[in-house]
Amino acid sequence: MFMEKMKDLKVTWNMTRYEVDEVEGIPLTKKMCDRWNETWAFQAKPDDLLIATYAKAGTTWTQEIVDMIQNDGDLEKCKRASTFERHPFIEWVLHEHTPTGVEQAEAMPSPRTLKTHLPVQLVPPSFWEKNCKIIYVARNAKDNLVSYYHFHRMNQIMPEPGTWEEFFEKYLTGKVLWGSWYDHVKGWWEAKDHYRILYLFYEDIKENPRREIQKVLQFLEKDLEKEVLDKIIHYTQFDIMKENPMANYTTLPPEILDHSISPFMRKGIVGDWKNHFTVAQNERFDADYKQKMAGTSLTFRMEL
Template sequence: MEKTELPPRPPLFDFQGVSMSHYFTDNWEKIQNFQARPDDILIATYPKAGTTWVSYILDLLYFGQTAPERQTSIPIYERVPFLESDFEIHPPGTELADKLTTSPRLIKTHLPVQFVPKSFWEQNCRVVYVARNAKDNVVSYFHFDNMNLAQPEPGDWNHFLQRFMDGKMVFGPWYDHVTNWWEKKQTHSKIHYMFYEDMIEDMGRELDRLCSFLGLSPSAEEKERVRGGSQFDNMKNNKMANYSTDSVMDFKISPFMRKGWLR
C-alpha cells in the first residue's frame, strides 16, 4: 500500500562533497543512469529560485494550446517531474520522467552541475537555468523548509541564515551552484541562463529571449496567454500549480507560494 505520510524530517549529510538528504540520493544509480532524449528540456535551479514559475511557463508554451486539459487535470509536479526526488509517497522522479509521453519532455532538477546525469550532455539537451539573488533566495528557502516535511528541520532564522552562508543546505552552497552552472554555460551552448529578477523586471523581454533559445515563434496572443497564466495570483490559486495537492507540503504552516515573485 502506498504510504500517505512521510517519516520524520531527514538529516543533512555530506554526499560527494555536497550537503544532501536521502530523498535525493536513495535513487542515485537510476538518476545517474537516466537516459535523456535529444529533445528533452532540463529546467535547473537552486531551490526556491523560480523553478515552478519557469516550469509552468514552459508547459504553457509547449502544451497550453495543444493539450489545455493538462492545466486543469495534472499537477505541475507530474507534468514536470523532479528528476532526483524519491519521496516514498510519490513514484521516483526518474520513473515519472520515463513515463512522460510528451515531446519535448520537461524535467526539473536542483542538482549541482557536476551531478547532472551525463546523458543530458551526451544528447546535447537544452537546459534552462534560473538564478535568483541570495537575499531573496534564502528568505524563500527558509519559509519553504518550514512547510516542506521532506526537508531537514530548519531551526530558527538566525540558525538557518548561518547554515545558508556556510553552504550547509540541501544541494549545497548557493554560490557554488549558480557560478558552476554559469561556467558550464561557457562550454555548453544549449544552456539558457536566466535571472529571476530579470523576469520580474520585464517578463515580455525574457519570454522573447526564452522562445528564441527554444526555437519557438508564438503569436502575440499566445505570448499574452502564457504571461497571464504564469502571473503569481493565477498560479497561487491554481491547484494544479500551487502544490496544494502534494502531501509533502504542510499548508497549515505556510502556502507554497507566499507573497508573489519577490519572496
C-alpha cells in the same frame, strides 16, 4: 496517475523530516543518496528539456511558462496534472511506495520536460552527451535564502530549518540541501558557455516577463501569436498561479506540505529579504557575498 496512487496510500503518510547525507560533498536527502546510482545513470534523450534551478529560485514559475509555451497557451492542457507530474524531478525520492523522479521520467513519452536542483557537476552525464537544451533560472541570494527558509518551515519532509538565525548560518556555509548557492549559480554560469543553456534571472522575469518569455520562445524555437503570448504572461503571474491548484502544490497532503505554516507560493517579490535581515546580518552577508562572488562576471539585483 501519480496523485491517484498517492491518494490510495493515505494510511502510510506517517512522514518524518528526511535525514541528510552527501554526494561528492553536496548535501542531499538520504533517500536521494541511497538511489544516487540510478539518478547518475539516468538516460536523457536528445529532445529532453531540462529546467534547472537552485531550490526556491522560480522553478515552478519557469515550469508553468514552459508548459504554456509548449501547449500554445492552452489552459486546459496545462491543467492536465500538477506541476510535479508534468515535469519529473529527476533526483527526487519521496516515498517507498511512489515512483522516484527517474521512474516517472522513464515512464513518460517524449518529448519530456524534466526538472532538477542539482549543481552542474552532479547532473547525469547523459544530458551533456545528448546535448540537451537546459533552462537555468537564478535568483538573488538574499531573497532566495528567505524563500528557502519559509519552504523548510512548511515542508514537513525537509530537514528542520531551526530558527531564522540558524538557517541564515547554514545557508552562508552551504550546509543546506543542494549545497552552496554561490557554487550553484557560478557553476551553471560557467557551463552556459559550453552547452545549450539559457541562463535567466528571476528579477528580470519579474521586471519584464514579455522580454524574458520571448527569450524562452526563441530558445525553444517556438513562434506564438501576440495574443497567445499575452495569455501566457497573464496566466503565469504570481497571483494567478497562486490560485491554480495544478501549480501551487496544494494537491499534496499537509503531512508533506503544510500550507497553514506558510504557503508554497508565498510572496514572489523581489526585495522581501529587507523584512527578514537585521542590519548586522545584512552587513555580514554583504561581506561574505563580496568575497564569494569575487572573480565572476555574474551579477544580481537585490531589489528592483
